[in-house]
Amino acid sequence: MNEVIVGHISEFPERRGRVFRLGELELALFKLSDGEVKAVENLCPHKNGKLSEGMVCDHHVYCPLHDWKIDLHDGLVQAPDEGCVRTFPITVDASGNVVLTIGAPAETKVS
Amino acid sequence: MKKKLVMIGNGMAGVSFVEQLLKLNPHRYDITIIGAEPHPNYNRIMLSSVLAGDANMQDIVLNDWDWYRDNNILLHAGQTAESIDTAKQLVKTDKGITVEYDELVIASGSLPFMLPLPGADKEGVIAFRDIKDCETMIEASKNYRKAVVIGGGLLGLEAARGLVNLNMEVSVVHIFNFLMERQLDPTASKLLQKELESQGMNFLLEKQSDSIIGKKRVAGLKFKDGTHVDADLIVMAVGIKPNVQLAKDCGIEVNRGIVVNDYLQTSIPNIHAVGECAEHRGIAYGLVAPLYEQGAILAKKLAGVESDGYQGSVVSTKLKVSGVNVFSAGRFTDEPGTKALRVQDDLEGVYKKVVFENGKVVGAVLFGDTSDSSRLFSVIRSGEDFSGREKEVLFGPSGGGQTVSTADLVSNMSGDEIVCGCNGVTKDTIIEAITEKGCVSVGEIKACTKASGGCGGCKPLVEAILTTTLGVDNVAAVKEGICGCTAHSRDEVVEAIQRMRLTTTKEVMHVLEWNNPEGCSKCRPALNYYLGMAFPEEHEDELESRFVNERNHANIQKDGTFSVVPRIYGGVTTPEDLKKIATVAEKYKVPLVKITGGQRIDLLGVKKEDLPGMWKDLDMPSGYAYGKALRTVKTCVGSTFCRFGTQDSIKMGIDMEKKFERLNTPHKVKLAVSGCPRNCAEATIKDLGVVAIDGGWEIYVAGNGGTRVRAADLLTKVKTEEEVLEWTGAYLQYYRETANWNERTSEWSLRIGLDTVKKALESKEDRDALNSRIDKTLGLMKDPWQQIVESDDLRKAFDALTAPTSPEAAATGETTGL
Ligand SMILES: Cc1cc2nc3c(=O)[nH]c(=O)nc-3n(C[C@H](O)[C@H](O)[C@H](O)COP(=O)(O)OP(=O)(O)OC[C@H]3O[C@@H](n4cnc5c(N)ncnc54)[C@H](O)[C@@H]3O)c2cc1C
Ligand code: SF4
Ligand code: SF4
Ligand code: FES
Numbered sequence: 001m002n003e004v005i006v007g008h009i010s011e012f013p014e015r016r017g018r019v020f021r022l023g024e025l026e027l028a029l030f031k032l033s034d035g036e037v038k039a040v041e042n043l044c045p046h047k048n049g050k051l052s053e054g055m056v057c058d059h060h061v062y063c064p065l066h067d068w069k070i071d072l073h074d075g076l077v078q079a080p081d082e083g084c085v086r087t088f089p090i091t092v093d094a095s096g097n098v099v100l101t102i103g104a105p106a107e108t109k110v111s
Numbered sequence: 112m113k114k115k116l117v118m119i120g121n122g123m124a125g126v127s128f129v130e131q132l133l134k135l136n137p138h139r140y141d142i143t144i145i146g147a148e149p150h151p152n153y154n155r156i157m158l159s160s161v162l163a164g165d166a167n168m169q170d171i172v173l174n175d176w177d178w179y180r181d182n183n184i185l186l187h188a189g190q191t192a193e194s195i196d197t198a199k200q201l202v203k204t205d206k207g208i209t210v211e212y213d214e215l216v217i218a219s220g221s222l223p224f225m226l227p228l229p230g231a232d233k234e235g236v237i238a239f240r241d242i243k244d245c246e247t248m249i250e251a252s253k254n255y256r257k258a259v260v261i262g263g264g265l266l267g268l269e270a271a272r273g274l275v276n277l278n279m280e281v282s283v284v285h286i287f288n289f290l291m292e293r294q295l296d297p298t299a300s301k302l303l304q305k306e307l308e309s310q311g312m313n314f315l316l317e318k319q320s321d322s323i324i325g326k327k328r329v330a331g332l333k334f335k336d337g338t339h340v341d342a343d344l345i346v347m348a349v350g351i352k353p354n355v356q357l358a359k360d361c362g363i364e365v366n367r368g369i370v371v372n373d374y375l376q377t378s379i380p381n382i383h384a385v386g387e388c389a390e391h392r393g394i395a396y397g398l399v400a401p402l403y404e405q406g407a408i409l410a411k412k413l414a415g416v417e418s419d420g421y422q423g424s425v426v427s428t429k430l431k432v433s434g435v436n437v438f439s440a441g442r443f444t445d446e447p448g449t450k451a452l453r454v455q456d457d458l459e460g461v462y463k464k465v466v467f468e469n470g471k472v473v474g475a476v477l478f479g480d481t482s483d484s485s486r487l488f489s490v491i492r493s494g495e496d497f498s499g500r501e502k503e504v505l506f507g508p509s510g511g512g513q514t515v516s517t518a519d520l521v522s523n524m525s526g527d528e529i530v531c532g533c534n535g536v537t538k539d540t541i542i543e544a545i546t547e548k549g550c551v552s553v554g555e556i557k558a559c560t561k562a563s564g565g566c567g568g569c570k571p572l573v574e575a576i577l578t579t580t581l582g583v584d585n586v587a588a589v590k591e592g593i594c595g596c597t598a599h600s601r602d603e604v605v606e607a608i609q610r611m612r613l614t615t616t617k618e619v620m621h622v623l624e625w626n627n628p629e630g631c632s633k634c635r636p637a638l639n640y641y642l643g644m645a646f647p648e649e650h651e652d653e654l655e656s657r658f659v660n661e662r663n664h665a666n667i668q669k670d671g672t673f674s675v676v677p678r679i680y681g682g683v684t685t686p687e688d689l690k691k692i693a694t695v696a697e698k699y700k701v702p703l704v705k706i707t708g709g710q711r712i713d714l715l716g717v718k719k720e721d722l723p724g725m726w727k728d729l730d731m732p733s734g735y736a737y738g739k740a741l742r743t744v745k746t747c748v749g750s751t752f753c754r755f756g757t758q759d760s761i762k763m764g765i766d767m768e769k770k771f772e773r774l775n776t777p778h779k780v781k782l783a784v785s786g787c788p789r790n791c792a793e794a795t796i797k798d799l800g801v802v803a804i805d806g807g808w809e810i811y812v813a814g815n816g817g818t819r820v821r822a823a824d825l826l827t828k829v830k831t832e833e834e835v836l837e838w839t840g841a842y843l844q845y846y847r848e849t850a851n852w853n854e855r856t857s858e859w860s861l862r863i864g865l866d867t868v869k870k871a872l873e874s875k876e877d878r879d880a881l882n883s884r885i886d887k888t889l890g891l892m893k894d895p896w897q898q899i900v901e902s903d904d905l906r907k908a909f910d911a912l913t914a915p916t917s918p919e920a921a922a923t924g925e926t927t928g929l
Contacts, residue, residue, distance in 0.1 A: 006912055007912045011907070011912070013654075013655070013908065014655065015629075015655040016654070016655050016662075016908065018908075018911070018912055019719075019911040019912065020911065020912040020913075021911055021912075021913060029912070033629065045169075046167075047167075047669065048670075048671070049671070050667075050671040053659040053662075053663070053667060053671075054632075054659070055632045055635060055636075055655070055656070055658065055659075056629075056655065057627065057629040057630055057631050057632065057635065058627065058628050058629040062631070062632035064658070064659040064667055065667070065669065067632055069631075069632075079558060080557065080558040080559075080561070082169075082172075082175070083169070
């Protein structure tokens with residue numbers, strides 16, 4: 001397990017995506033309107049759209065390419081489309097740092 | 112103890128039967144499925160779309176692994192049933208598993224018919240039946256060029272189209288002198304051939320294949336007449352035969368297919384057959400709609416529900432090749448005792464043929480225009496008598512206008528009749544989606560039931576069922592509801608915004624009780640626009656409610672890069688600007704520089720991080736090539752240089768572009784100005800086009816060159832340049848104030864009527880009022896590129912977050928794998 005400070009909460013505009021790169025892995029991070037930060041892999045399961053550019057409505061993001069709707073809590077694509085995006089645990093610590101927890105390297109494709 | 116139901120075959124007919132059974136009686140059986148393919152159940156029909164590049168493998172899965180698990184179905188995928196012991200009621204598979212059954216269903220489909228040509232066993236000779244074949248073709252297209260498809264039927268042509276899309280040179284070999292002889296008559300077939308030739312297919316008709324040549328891999332195909340064709344890949348699509356060997360081996364009565372009665376029972380008790388492997392009243396069907404009908408009957412039988420049994424089906428077919436509309440149904444060939452009504456329009460490339468027997472429609476062929484297909488198909492199935500008024504079927508009661516009403520047709524359909532053949536959705540299921548699940552649009556019905564989600568051929572029928580179920584008024588009213596989050600129409604929303612002076616999307620959603628707290632990707636941009644239109648000064652533009660293009664002020668491309676288009680007023684540029692653009696393109700290694708359709712320069716393939724830097728270096732205004740806004744004003748050379756020009760179209764165009772640039776509109780808006788009626792700027796397919804005439808200007812509106820091409824209507828003629836600007840301003844503002852979000856001027860003007868538009872702009876007073884409102888908005892606009900270049904905060908949003916620091920990593924000196 002590895003904890004990474006991704007940035008400060010003040011760098012996250014509400015309901016807008018930011019990109020975070022870690023080796024080959026690219027994440028899309030979103031601050032929801034309730035202040036929570038969510039992280040998913042920046043890759044739409046449909047045709048690899050960059051989810052970071054999508055529109056955020058409550059805890060869903062709409063892919064900018066063909067409008068698939070993805071739940072940021074569990075990464076599930078919403079009906080009628082199907083699929084799933086990897087999600088990553090994120091916390092905001094007391095001083096406002098946004099902290100990403102990354103699993104074992106093998107799991108995360110990070111070499 | 113639950114009874115044991117075993118099914119052999121995990122294909123479309125079989126699994127659809129299981130789905131129906133689960134709906135009727137979910138707990139009656141322990142279900143086991145044995146499927147030879149290593150995949151979960153998928154939509155075989157869509158393989159053509161996968162091959163043509165219109166769908167992905169994962170798009171075509173009908174029931175994923177989870178579905179089997181959730182329904183407690185034991186699936187032995189990748190195993191073939193090898194024998195059935197009918198006495199002990201056991202099935203054995205090739206992997207050595209033995210399964211006991213109380214009820215057995217054989218749904219083994221069919222096998223592609225392979226011509227027994229010498230050399231047919233060579234590498235590169237395949238059929239078109241399953242995912243594996245599809246993958247083989249896609250793979251082959253990467254290394255080889257020449258493909259030959261044997262068989263000019265439905266399947267062969269769909270395979271050929273896919274191979275054309277994969278950039279192969281494709282020849283279709285057919286034994287007859289016309290294509291799709293089982294579905295089309297010679298006239299329609301020749302039209303089809305011409306169309307497909309223009310799409311790049313080559314046809315070798317009346318050719319009998321003799322042998323396949325090549326060493327290990329195929330190199331060509333020889334014909335009986337001594338000629339031959341080169342080939343690196345041969346796809347045989349000459350027909351299918353029911354897959355019956357297993358049934359035969361265990362003593363079940365087999366003719367062409369496994370013989371079944373009206374309740375899908377075979378000659379042995381407790382063994383049923385359904386799908387392409389079955390033969391009912393002498394017919395083995397090869398299309399899904401009848402197979403689903405069979406599945407529905409079998410499901411009732413095994414669930415213990417009574418039914419009248421399966422009575423056979425009338426079939427219809429549609430060719431899933433983009434750009435070609437072909438439909439055929441029933442008995443469409445001329446036989447003794449039949450009469451046909453034909454319409455042939457070579458100008459439009461349309462051919463229609465309806466065949467009657469004793470006054471009833473028994474078959475039809477449509478080419479070019481298939482809009483009558485679902486109606487004709489219903490008439491065939493209903494068996495309605497048209498004696499003495501046959502012509503009404505195509506021309507309506509008065510020889511024109513409305514034909515038999517769709518409402519009647521829909522009410523004549525029985526509830527279990529399949530509407531969507533691709534997904535096996537019945538009329539009842541659709542009605543249930545409307546009445547019980549609250550679907551109010553074709554889109555929602557599709558989301559809920561999958562109806563019309565396959566080839567789309569049934570969409571008109573789904574629409575008709577929706578209208579007859581809800582009543583025309585309700586459908587219309589609901590359609591206006593701006594999205595699934597609210598039942599309010601655009602007009603109600605805009606009225607509420609104005610009356611209550613709402614200024615944020617949040618307020619609107621709150622006051623109007625949106626049923627999703629933060630809306631969706633459809634209503635958020637719409638509300639943001641309406642608010643800005645109503646209160647340009649008070650409303651603060653909400654970036655988070657704008658589509659990515661408008662948020663990043665550049666067009667997103669399919670690979671996630673962006674394209675940058677600087678403004679080039681009226682299409683006129685200078686050597687200095689061209690140099691600047693070239694330098695910037697070099698500096699940022701822009702992979703593609705392209706002249707757009709609107710006379711500008713498109714720099715494609717730019718990384719998001721590079722955008723602010725490029726804009727700074729360009730130091731030119733944003734071209735708004737990304738926005739729902741004024742795009743370009745296209746111009747011709749006009750009187751400045753052209754020997755025909757009567758007015759200065761360049762100046763007029765530049766003036767217009769300078770005045771209206773950055774204007775937000777309900778959809779993109781394109782303008783053009785031509786210097787004389789030769790109309791070189793193509794001004795009559797623009798949202799607003801101006802054509803100079805001797806001593807004045809004509810103003811055309813509501814044209815469109817996009818998906819639905821539409822010639823513009825003449826709005827008015829004026830004398831001076833000032834008047835052109837005055838009318839343009841008034842027209843654009845009227846569109847801004849009355850159109851639905853996402854509605855092009857062409858659709859808008861058709862909806863509200865050109866006369867309404869003319870009337871609204873008729874008086875000078877009204878025009879002035881509209882202009883004063885548009886001027887106020889225009890006065891507030893700033894160039895977004897400039898703004899971002901100047902503001903650190905705005906610029907930062909374009910950078911990726913990097914340089915991760917980890918408390919642990921800092922301590923151990925470890926980096927995060929970078
Ligand atoms: C490319 C293509 C395009 C088509 N387009 C259309 C169209 O536009 N419209 C239309 O109506 N129809 C179309 N069809 C036909 C349609 O797909 C079939 O009619 C339908 O799939 C038949 O369903 P089925 O369940 O009977 O057979 P299948 O879907 O073929 O399923 C049979 C399954 O049983 C398995 N099986 C066989 N024997 C055994 C065994 N002994 N043990 C275990 N498993 C076994 C097979 O592997 C197969 O997966 C198309 C077909 C193809 C190939
Ligand atoms: S539209 Fe008329 S003025 Fe303009 S370029 Fe063509 S011919 Fe010349
Ligand atoms: S027509 Fe338009 S949307 Fe389609 S590929 Fe061309 S530029 Fe893209
Ligand atoms: S790539 Fe995301 S919806 Fe198509």
